[in-house]
Amino acid sequence: MIGVPVTAVFFGVMLLFLVLAVMTVYLFAARDSQERKMKKADSYLLRNSKRWYQVLRGIETASQELVPSDEAELAAVEEIFRAYLTNVSGDKIKERIQEFADVHLAPFYRKKLKSRNWSERMNALYRIEDFGMESLIGDVRRLERKKLTADERFQLHLIDLQFRPDGFMERNATRLGDLSEYEARQLFFLMPEHVFNETVAMFGKLAPVLQYGLIEVLGMRQDLMRLRFLEELLDSSDPEIRIRVLRAIDAFGIRTPDRILERAFDSPVWEERFLGARMLRRVPADEAARYASRMRDDPSWLVREEIRALSVRQRSPEGKMAVLR
Amino acid sequence: MENVMEWVMKFFGVVIFTYMTIVILAYSGMFLFAFLDLKRQRRLDRRELDDQFIDAFYSKPVTVLVPAYNEEAGVVGSIHSLLNLNYPQTELLVIDDGSTDRTAEVVIRQFDMVRAEKPTESRLDTRQVRAVYRSQVHPNLWLIKKENGGKGDALNVGINFARYPYFCTIDGDSILDGNSLLRVMKPIMTSDGKVVAAGGNVRIVNGMAVDHGVVSDIRLSGRPLVVMQVVEYLRAFLMGRIALSRLNMVLIISGAFSVFSKKYAFEAGGYNTETIGEDMEMIVKIQRLIKDKNMDARVEFVPDPVCWTEAPQSLAVLRRQRRRWHQGLLESLWRHRGMTLNPKYGSVGMLSIPYFWLVECLGPLIELGGYLYVIAAFFMGGIYYEYAVLLMLLFILYGTVFSIGSVLLESWSLNAFPKQRDVLRMMALSLTEVVWYKPLTLFWRVEGLVRSMFRIRSWGDMERVGATKGMSE
Incomplete structure (x- = not known):
C-alpha cells in the first residue's frame, strides 16, 4: 500500500514540539528582559522627570546623570522629549531638545540607522526628525544610497526638507514623483512658506501626483491670494486637475465667482458640474435658482440630486443663514 | 470482501x-x-504613524455603520467605544434592524436622541426605513430604525445614508481600540484610494475587563471553549490573512470590523441580502469587480488594529455560529463559482x-x-x-x-x-x-x-x- 514513514513523521513532529518549546523559553526570557527594561525606564522617569522639566525650561543645564546609559534609559528620554514636543513645545524647548539629542543621543540612533531591522531604522528616522538631530544628516544621506522602502524614502524627504529647505524642490522634484498623493500633501503642509511658494511657482514642472496634492493643499490652506492661480488651472486639459481646482475653490468657503460657476456647468465632465452644483450653497437664493433650473435635467443623477438637495436646504432656516454667511 | x-x-x-x-x-x-x-514591523513605534494620520488634513472622513439586531446587551458599550475613537472626522450610524428587544429604546434614551432628517442616496434597494434619530449630546451619532431585513440589508441602509466616502462596519456586539480606525485606514490613505477595502484583527472580548466601551484589563477567559476560540482567531487572522493580503488574495475580512470605499460598495451592488455570509460575499464581489473592470485596486488585511468581539460561550450557540459561517462560505463560493480556476481573475x-x-x-x-x-x-x-x-x-x-x-x-x-x-x-x-x-x-x-x-x-x-x-x- 502506501509507504508509511510513521517513525519519520513522529520524529518530525517531536522536533517541531522541541522547537516550539525552545521558542517558548526564548519568548518568556525576552519578555522578562523587556519587563526589566521597562522597570529601568520607569525608574529613570521617576528619578529625572522633575530635573528634565528644569533643564527644558532653561532653569538648569543637563548634567551627565541625565545622559541615557542604555536602551532602557534612551526609551525614557524619548518619552519625555515626545511628551514635551507634543504637549508643551516652544522654540526654546525644541532647541534644548535638539542640542541634547545631537550630543548625547546621536550615537544610539547612528547605530540604529545601520540596523538590518526595518522598524529600528524607521524609529531612528522618526526620532531624527522629531528631535531635529542635525548631527546625523551625514548618516542619513549615506542611507540614501542604499535600497530603501517607500516609507524610509519618504522619511528621508521629510528630514531633508527640515534641515535643507533651500532648493528642496530643485533637488528632489523628479524623485518626489514616486510619492503617493497623501505623502505629497503631507510634505507640502510641512514646507516653510518660501519653499511652498517656490513649489507653486514650478507647478507646471511637477509630476501629476504632486500637482494634485498641491491643489488640495491650496484648498485646505484657504489662501484667497491663490484664487487667481487656481482659476488659471481651470484651462488645464487634465480633467482631474480641473476637478481638484473646483474642489479647492469650494474649500475656500467663499461665494464662488460666476465665471467659475459658468465654466463648471458648461463642462462635459459630470464631476465638474457636480462641484459647481455644490458651490451653489453659497450663492444667494435667486441666483442659485437660476443655475438650478438650468441644471435640473442634468444627465448625471448625482448632479440632479445635489440640485434637489440645494433647493431643500435653501428653504430651511439653516440654509438661509448659510447663504447669508 | x-x-x-x-x-x-x-x-x-x-x-x-x-x-x-x-x-x-x-x-x-x-x-x-x-x-x-x-518580524519586520515588530519594533516599529506605531504612535509615530498614529500621530501622522490623526491630522484631519491628511485623513479621510469615515462613516461608521453599526447594524444591530437584538443587541440590547452590548450596543451601548459598542457606541461608547466608537465615540472614543481617536479619529478626526467620523459619523456614527446605528442601524436597528427591526429588533424585537429594547435595542432602539436603550440607544435613544442613553444618548438623548430626537427624531431628525438625514439626506440619503437611496442607490441600494432596502427594506423600509421607519425613523431616523439624532443624538443631542453627540451630533455625529444617528440611529436609523428600519424593518427587519437581515444584516446585509441593514448595512445597505447605512451605506445609503452614509455621508462620507468611506464606511466602516462594526458589529453591534463589538468594540474598537481607540486607534483602530486610524490604523485600518492607513493603507487606504497612503495608497491614494487604491486600497478599496481593509479589515482589521478581530479578538475575543469574553473574560476581559471592559469599562465604558474600552478594554481596561486584558485577561484570558476562564472557559476552555472561549480560549480555544481565542487561539482559533489568532491562527486565522495572523497566519491566513496576512499572507493572503500581501498577495492581494483576500476573500474574507471580518464583517465585525472592516472599511470599504462607498464608491466600490455601490458599484458592487452593496451587500447581498439573501446570503448568510454577507461579509465574505461583499469582498468576493469587490474582488470580482476589480478584475472584471481591470481596476488598479486591492483589498488588504491589517494585523495591528484591533476589534474586540463577543464569542459564543456555549456549545449550542457555537454550533449555530459555525454552521452559519460554513453555509455562508459555501454560498459565496458557489455563487461565484465561475471565478474558480479562471485565469481572468488572476491569483484570486x-x-x-x-x-x-x-x-x-x-x-x-x-x-x-x-x-x-x-x-x-x-x-x-x-x-x-x-x-x-x-x-x-x-x-x-x-x-x-x-x-x-x-x-x-x-x-x-x-x-x-x-x-x-x-x-x-x-x-x-x-x-x-x-x-x-x-x-x-x-x-x-x-x-x-x-x-x-x-x-x-x-x-x-x-x-x-x-x-x-x-x-x-
Whole structure:
C-alpha cells in the first residue's frame, strides 16, 4: 500500500514540539528582559522627570546623570522629549531638545540607522526628525544610497526638507514623483512658506501626483491670494486637475465667482458640474435658482440630486443663514 | 470482501494523506509569510504613524455603520467605544434592524436622541426605513430604525445614508481600540484610494475587563471553549490573512470590523441580502469587480488594529455560529463559482478561490473523514494501525503545532496577552485541540455543508452575554 514513514513523521513532529518549546523559553526570557527594561525606564522617569522639566525650561543645564546609559534609559528620554514636543513645545524647548539629542543621543540612533531591522531604522528616522538631530544628516544621506522602502524614502524627504529647505524642490522634484498623493500633501503642509511658494511657482514642472496634492493643499490652506492661480488651472486639459481646482475653490468657503460657476456647468465632465452644483450653497437664493433650473435635467443623477438637495436646504432656516454667511 | 475493504481504505488513505500534505504545506508557507511580515514591523513605534494620520488634513472622513439586531446587551458599550475613537472626522450610524428587544429604546434614551432628517442616496434597494434619530449630546451619532431585513440589508441602509466616502462596519456586539480606525485606514490613505477595502484583527472580548466601551484589563477567559476560540482567531487572522493580503488574495475580512470605499460598495451592488455570509460575499464581489473592470485596486488585511468581539460561550450557540459561517462560505463560493480556476481573475481565481474550496469549504469533510479513518484503522489493526498513528501525527502537526506556533508568533510580535500564565494556558489548551475542539467544529461545519445542500436556512440568533460590558464570566 502506501509507504508509511510513521517513525519519520513522529520524529518530525517531536522536533517541531522541541522547537516550539525552545521558542517558548526564548519568548518568556525576552519578555522578562523587556519587563526589566521597562522597570529601568520607569525608574529613570521617576528619578529625572522633575530635573528634565528644569533643564527644558532653561532653569538648569543637563548634567551627565541625565545622559541615557542604555536602551532602557534612551526609551525614557524619548518619552519625555515626545511628551514635551507634543504637549508643551516652544522654540526654546525644541532647541534644548535638539542640542541634547545631537550630543548625547546621536550615537544610539547612528547605530540604529545601520540596523538590518526595518522598524529600528524607521524609529531612528522618526526620532531624527522629531528631535531635529542635525548631527546625523551625514548618516542619513549615506542611507540614501542604499535600497530603501517607500516609507524610509519618504522619511528621508521629510528630514531633508527640515534641515535643507533651500532648493528642496530643485533637488528632489523628479524623485518626489514616486510619492503617493497623501505623502505629497503631507510634505507640502510641512514646507516653510518660501519653499511652498517656490513649489507653486514650478507647478507646471511637477509630476501629476504632486500637482494634485498641491491643489488640495491650496484648498485646505484657504489662501484667497491663490484664487487667481487656481482659476488659471481651470484651462488645464487634465480633467482631474480641473476637478481638484473646483474642489479647492469650494474649500475656500467663499461665494464662488460666476465665471467659475459658468465654466463648471458648461463642462462635459459630470464631476465638474457636480462641484459647481455644490458651490451653489453659497450663492444667494435667486441666483442659485437660476443655475438650478438650468441644471435640473442634468444627465448625471448625482448632479440632479445635489440640485434637489440645494433647493431643500435653501428653504430651511439653516440654509438661509448659510447663504447669508 | 477483504479486497474491497483494502481498496476502500487505500483510496481514502491516499485522499486524506494528500489533502493533509497540501494543507500542511500551505499553512507552513502562510506561517512563514506572517512571521517575516511581523518580524519586520515588530519594533516599529506605531504612535509615530498614529500621530501622522490623526491630522484631519491628511485623513479621510469615515462613516461608521453599526447594524444591530437584538443587541440590547452590548450596543451601548459598542457606541461608547466608537465615540472614543481617536479619529478626526467620523459619523456614527446605528442601524436597528427591526429588533424585537429594547435595542432602539436603550440607544435613544442613553444618548438623548430626537427624531431628525438625514439626506440619503437611496442607490441600494432596502427594506423600509421607519425613523431616523439624532443624538443631542453627540451630533455625529444617528440611529436609523428600519424593518427587519437581515444584516446585509441593514448595512445597505447605512451605506445609503452614509455621508462620507468611506464606511466602516462594526458589529453591534463589538468594540474598537481607540486607534483602530486610524490604523485600518492607513493603507487606504497612503495608497491614494487604491486600497478599496481593509479589515482589521478581530479578538475575543469574553473574560476581559471592559469599562465604558474600552478594554481596561486584558485577561484570558476562564472557559476552555472561549480560549480555544481565542487561539482559533489568532491562527486565522495572523497566519491566513496576512499572507493572503500581501498577495492581494483576500476573500474574507471580518464583517465585525472592516472599511470599504462607498464608491466600490455601490458599484458592487452593496451587500447581498439573501446570503448568510454577507461579509465574505461583499469582498468576493469587490474582488470580482476589480478584475472584471481591470481596476488598479486591492483589498488588504491589517494585523495591528484591533476589534474586540463577543464569542459564543456555549456549545449550542457555537454550533449555530459555525454552521452559519460554513453555509455562508459555501454560498459565496458557489455563487461565484465561475471565478474558480479562471485565469481572468488572476491569483484570486487561480489560487485563493481553489484554496477556499479545498481547504476551507470541503476540508472539514475530508478531515472528519480522517478522524473516522483513524477510528476504523485502529479497529482493523495490522498495517492500518500504522496509518492511524501517522494520520493522528499529521492532525497534531496541522492542528496543535500551528496553533501553538500562532500563539507564540502573536505573543512575540503583537503581545496581545501580556500575562505569561495566559499564554501558557492557550498553549496547553492547544495541545488538547485535536481531541475535542477540532472534531466538534469539523462536525458542525460539515453540518453547515449538508444544510446548504438541502437549502436549510436559519440564521440562528447569537445569544449575547454582554461581554462588551465585561459581564461574560
